[in-house]
Structure formats: C-alpha cells, structure tokens
Amino acid sequence: MKRGRTILSVLMAIATAGVMTACCNHDKSESCSADNGRPDGLATIMQRKSVRAFAPDTIPSEVMTNILKAAMAAPTGRNIQPWRFVVLTDTSRYDEVFVGNHNMAIYKGSAAVVVLCADTTFVAPPRNQPNAAPVSSPNALWRDDMGACTENLLLAVEYYGYGAVWTACYPFTDRMTSVHASLGLPATVVPYSVVAIGRPAGNDSPKDKWKPENVHYDRW
Amino acid sequence: MKRGRTILSVLMAIATAGVMTACCNHDKSESCSADNGRPDGLATIMQRKSVRAFAPDTIPSEVMTNILKAAMAAPTGRNIQPWRFVVLTDTSRYDEVFVGNHNMAIYKGSAAVVVLCADTTFVAPPRNQPNAAPVSSPNALWRDDMGACTENLLLAVEYYGYGAVWTACYPFTDRMTSVHASLGLPATVVPYSVVAIGRPAGNDSPKDKWKPENVHYDRW
Numbered sequence: 001m002k003r004g005r006t007i008l009s010v011l012m013a014i015a016t017a018g019v020m021t022a023c024c025n026h027d028k029s030e031s032c033s034a035d036n037g038r039p040d041g042l043a044t045i046m047q048r049k050s051v052r053a054f055a056p057d058t059i060p061s062e063v064m065t066n067i068l069k070a071a072m073a074a075p076t077g078r079n080i081q082p083w084r085f086v087v088l089t090d091t092s093r094y095d096e097v098f099v100g101n102h103n104m105a106i107y108k109g110s111a112a113v114v115v116l117c118a119d120t121t122f123v124a125p126p127r128n129q130p131n132a133a134p135v136s137s138p139n140a141l142w143r144d145d146m147g148a149c150t151e152n153l154l155l156a157v158e159y160y161g162y163g164a165v166w167t168a169c170y171p172f173t174d175r176m177t178s179v180h181a182s183l184g185l186p187a188t189v190v191p192y193s194v195v196a197i198g199r200p201a202g203n204d205s206p207k208d209k210w211k212p213e214n215v216h217y218d219r220w
Numbered sequence: 221m222k223r224g225r226t227i228l229s230v231l232m233a234i235a236t237a238g239v240m241t242a243c244c245n246h247d248k249s250e251s252c253s254a255d256n257g258r259p260d261g262l263a264t265i266m267q268r269k270s271v272r273a274f275a276p277d278t279i280p281s282e283v284m285t286n287i288l289k290a291a292m293a294a295p296t297g298r299n300i301q302p303w304r305f306v307v308l309t310d311t312s313r314y315d316e317v318f319v320g321n322h323n324m325a326i327y328k329g330s331a332a333v334v335v336l337c338a339d340t341t342f343v344a345p346p347r348n349q350p351n352a353a354p355v356s357s358p359n360a361l362w363r364d365d366m367g368a369c370t371e372n373l374l375l376a377v378e379y380y381g382y383g384a385v386w387t388a389c390y391p392f393t394d395r396m397t398s399v400h401a402s403l404g405l406p407a408t409v410v411p412y413s414v415v416a417i418g419r420p421a422g423n424d425s426p427k428d429k430w431k432p433e434n435v436h437y438d439r440w
Contacts, residue, residue, distance in 0.1 A: 036260070041379035044261030045290045045372055070265045072429045074371060075386050081429055086436045093438075141388055144413070147367015151294060152265055155375070159261035166295050168361055184440040193364070209292045209301055216306045218313075220404040 044159045049206040051163025052106045054198030058089075059111050063160050067197075070156035071116070074148040077141035083149045084117040086183050097182040101175055103167045103194070110196035111162075115169070115179060116150055118142045121188045136188075143170070146192045153195060163200035166193055264379045269426040271383025272326045274418030278309075279331050283380050287417075290376035291336070294368040297361035303369045304337040306403050317402040321395055323387045323414070330416035331382075335389070335399060336370055338362045341408045356408075363390070366412045373415060383420035386413055 039047055059067075068085055076082070088097065091108050098104055107113050122139045125132045150166055157164040169175050169191045179191040259267060279287075288305055296302065308317065311328050318324055327333050342359045345352045370386055377384040389395050389411045399411040 038260050038262070040256070040258050040260050041264030041375060042258070042286065042290065044264065045375060045379075046293050048293065048295070050295065066262065068435055069430050070262065072431065072434065073266050073268065073426065075268070075270065075374065076429070077388060079427070081431070081434075084434050084436070084440075086438075086440060088438060090438060140391060143363055144367045144370075144388065147364045148371035150364075151368035151371045154295065155261060155265060159265075168297060168364065171360060182439070183436075186440070189440075206293065207299070209296070210289050211292065211301070214292065214301075214304050215288055216304070216403075218306075218308060218310060219402070220304075220306060220406070220409075 038159055038161075044155050047206055048155055048158040049163070049204045050165040051198070051200045051204045052165050052196070053201040054110050054163065054196075055201045057111060057199035059162065059197060063162075064112065067153055067156040067160070068114075070159075071149050071153040074145060074152045076145045076148075077139070078122075080122045080139050080142070080145070082118045082120070082122070082139055082142040082145050084119060084189060086115040086117060086185075088113040088115065093182070097179055098175075098194070099178045101167075101178075101194075103165075103196070106165060106167070106196050107194070109198070111198035112196075114153065114195045114197065115183060115191050116146060116153070116193045116195065117185060117189050118146045118170075118192045119186075119189050143192075150193045150195065157195075157197055161199075162197055163204060164195050164197045166195055169194050258379055258381075264375050267426055268375055268378040269383070269424045270385040271418070271420045271424045272385050272416075273421040274330050274383065274416075275421045277331060277419035279382065279417060283382075284332065287373055287376040287380070288334075290379075291369050291373035294365060294372045296365045296368075297359070298342075300342045300359050300362070300365070302338045302340070302342070302359055302362040302365050304339060304409060306335040306337060306405075308333040308335065313402070317399055318395075318414070319398045321387075321398075321414075323385075323416070326385060326387070326416050327414070329418070331418035332416075334373065334415045334417065335403065335411050336366060336373070336413045336415065337405060337409050338366045338390075338412045339406075339409050363412075370413045370415065377415075377417055381419075382417055383424060384415050384417045386415055389414050 064087065072083060089112050094104065094107050098107055120139060120142050121136050123134045123136050125134050154164050154166060169179060176191050185191065284307065292303060309332050314324065314327050318327055340359060340362050341356050343354045343356050345354050374384050374386060389399060396411050405411065
C-alpha cells in the first residue's frame with residue numbers, strides 16, 4: 001500500500017504539472033506558455049515589444065545562433081535570401097560605427113547589436129533563360145525580405161526571453177555611411193536595420209494595436 | 221478500492237498527456253508543440269513554408285480575426301501603423317481584381333485572399349513641434365513595416381495549421397493597377413502584398429535556409 005501511495009503521489013505531481021500548462025485561451029489571444037516555459041507561436045507574436053533598456057546579461061552563443069537561424073527562415077522572393085548579418089558586442093567600436101546615431105545609448109547598453117544587411121543584387125541566369133550565363137541583377141524585393149527577416153529575428157529574441165528594438169538604418173544615408181565604412185560592407189550591400197538585444201531591465205509590455213476599422217471585407 | 225482505481229486511471233491519463241507534450245529540444249530548433257497542440261514560437265517560425273495548393277476548407281472567422289490581430293502586432297516606425305487589410309473570399313471577382321496576375325490559380329484555389337495595403341502617408345504634427353497643426357507627410361518606413369506585418373500574418377496562419385503564400389504586389393504596377401481600382405483603395409494607399417490562405421492540400425515542408433557564412437562577427 002505504501003508503494004501504491006508513492007506511485008499515486010508521483011502521478012499526481014506529473015498530473016499537476018500537466019494541468020498547469022493547460023492555461024491557454026487562444027480565442028482571446030492571451031499569452032500562453034508551451035510545456036517548456038517558452039511562449040507558443042501566437043503568444044510570441046502578441047507579446048513582442050520594443051525593449052530599449054537592458055540588464056547586463058550576455059546572450060549565449062547557441063541562443064544567438066538560433067535567433068539568426070530564425071531570421072534566415074524568413075520568406076524571400078525567388079529564394080534569393082538577400083540577408084547578411086554582422087553581430088557586434090564590442091561597445092568600444094560603436095562611436096565609430098554608429099557616429100551621430102541618436103540610438104547610441106541603446107546600442108551601448110545592449111548585450112549585442114545585430115546589423116541586418118542586404119545584398120541589393122543577385123547573380124543568376126536571366127529569368128526564362130535558365131541555361132544562359134549568370135548575370136548580376138538588382139533584386140526588386142530585397143527590402144520586403146529584410147522586413148520579414150528583421151521581424152523573425154525580433155520574434156526569436158522574444159521567444160528566448162530576451163528583448164530587442166528594431167532601429168532603422170536604410171534609407172537614412174546619415175546613419176548608413178559610417179556603418180557601411182566601419183564594417184567593411186561590399187559595395188552592393190546596404191546596412192538595413194540595427195537591432196539591439198539584451199535581457200530587459202524593466203517590464204516592457206506590448207502595445208495593443210488591434211484596430212478592426214483597418215480591416216475591410218470584399219472592398220475598401 | 222474501485223474508486224481508488226478510477227482516480228488512478230484518470231491521473232494516469234492526465235500524466236500521459238503531460239509526458240506527451242514534453243518533447244521539445246529547442247537547442248536543436250526542432251519542431252515543438254505546446255500543450256494545446258499548437259507550435260511554440262520558434263517552431264512556428266522554423267516550420268512556416270509557402271503553401272500554394274489548398275484543400276476546400278474555409279477559414280473560421282475567429283481564426284481570421286486572430287490572424288489579422290497578429291499582423292497588426294508588427295513593429296512600426298513612429299507607431300504609424302500604415303497597414304490596412306482587404307479580405308477577399310468571392311473568387312468570382314478575382315478575374316477583375318487580379319487581371320493578368322500569374323498567381324491567379326493560387327488565389328482562386330485558396331479559402332481567402334488577404335490584400336495587405338499600406339497608407340504611404342501619415343497625418344501628425346511636424347516632428348519636434350508637437351503642438352503645431354497636424355500635416356500629411358510621406359512615411360519613409362511604410363515598406364519595412366509592411367514586410368514585418370506580412371510575416372506576422374504568415375506566422376499566425378502557420379500557427380493555426382493553415383498554409384499561405386506571400387505574393388508581391390508592390391512595386392509592380394502591372395499587378396497594382398487592377399487591385400487598386402477594383403478594391404476602391406484611396407489615393408495614398410498602395411496594395412503591398414497578396415497572401416492566399418487555406419488548408420494545405422499536400423505536405424509542404426519548409427526550406428532549410430541556414431547559411432552560417434552569411435553571419436559575420438565584429439566586421440564583414
């Protein structure tokens with residue numbers, strides 16, 4: 001009987017853990033945790049927020065790698081994958097890289113800064129001539145891919161319990177020039193966005209931006 | 221004792237359910253389900269794929285609403301929120317709306333098409349003059365916001381077990397003209413992307429786009 005009680009108490013503990021994770025109400029878009037304590041897909045999207053003040057924690061390299069994998073999983077027109085990444089952690093260089101940038105204090109206070117870059121060209125045979133010699137052409141959709149890529153990166157940061165803020169670099173030449181020169185970017189590559197990442201210092205919360213009046217059915 | 225056995229079997233069922241959800245290995249970016257059977261945040265990102273062939277299922281309106289909420293949760297420069305949405309389900313209109321579009325068969329085979337539009341202007345007091353009269357100005361970052369917005373929408377579709385494909389509209393005037401006219405879009409609003417959504421007919425799988433050579437540390 002003692003053994004039966006032990007089994008029962010173990011089962012109750014597991015059952016309690018199971019019940020504790022069954023807390024989701026997705027129809028209301030509420031925050032929801034998976035069994036590993038990480039947010040589920042919808043919660044990750046709805047809980048993402050801009051974080052501009054960070055605790056001193058660093059980002060483990062395996063987390064950074066998974067964040068970059070998530071960024072590269074973005075959709076991309078004609079599978080061109082224009083994205084390139086420069087990861088910065090040496091704040092002593094930021095005065096040079098981001099000279100005059102009004103987000104300097106945010107960058108310096110973060111654990112890592114990822115500069116998301118885009119190759120604005122791609123090399124391939126001309127469309128409808130798959131057997132012709134590859135040529136370099138402008139990519140009409142690189143900026144759209146980069147928006148999706150930056151968002152994937154931000155969502156992966158949120159998923160891992162870190163925080164980030166997307167600051168624009170392109171199309172502002174006053175911000176782009178020093179980044180391009182300091183990081184040694186190739187001529188066809190532009191610095192698109194600068195994302196500062198770290199452990200949130202405060203309790204930032206997401207904005208509620210739901211506006212049903214922005215949705216039209218059948219026509220405007 | 222019979223009652224004890226009943227409790228025991230109930231507890232075992234709950235415990236089994238609990239154990240079944242504890243299957244994640246996030247360090248390897250593997251697919252992972254939350255306790256509600258939905259993918260967690262990283263799995264949603266990594267499992268998203270372009271789906272172009274659909275089963276005849278429709279999209280429940282509450283799911284569509286949550287998908288649109290996710291789209292509106294995207295980051296947006298200066299909180300301008302340029303996004304507008306036109307949801308289409310009446311395929312008999314598609315010949316007019318998407319005249320000449322090479323994605324016509326995909327649109328007609330889907331359960332719903334969402335046209336993501338952007339107001340390219342915004343009305344606010346001039347920057348640094350918060351008390352001045354509001355004026356209409358061009359929004360330099362609307363395209364970036366729309367890339368993130370479209371990606372959020374696609375991820376929410378994936379989360380709910382549906383599939384979608386992002387087809388570009390902007391900047392291709394041959395695609396934009398009929399959409400703009402047929403849907404009655406205002407002059408400052410452009411049709412940005414057209415996303416076809418439905419229940420996947422096949423077993424589409426995501427591309428592996430991880431390329432470590434696209435990541436640079438400290439400088440290019």
